[in-house]
Amino acid sequence: MSHPPLSHRPKNAREQLAFSLRRMRAERDWTQEDLSHVSGLDRSFIAHVERAARNISIDNIEKIANAFGVSIGDLF
Template sequence: MSARALLAHNLRRMRADRGWSQEDLAAACGLDRSFVAHVERAARNISIDNIERLAIAFGVKIADLFSI
């Protein structure tokens, strides 16, 4: 599995585990909802800065976003 696909999978799982919508996640990390949707579909490349914002929103380490 590619890093992009693994990140997409983990974002969807973590978001669902918290009962968050894409809008909730976007608000929590300060990103646009459509950008979050693209990242969750592995359709967008994402910067390390935005990966960090997602990790902070979830309260996890960046490495956790890429764990199998």
């Protein structure tokens, strides 16, 4: 997995997760609603996570990783 240049990298884990979710959704041409459906999480929750506005549990990180078919580590 390639990473953005250091000057554009998110500052913390919450921002990194938000960046990864937006990127992975774009790569799959998924809407937030699509990710919501596949992960079993509410669309508004996905939106909050993508804005780095919510602290997310490891259980929900795992649901998102499973929805994308990646490991939890690939989200960071």
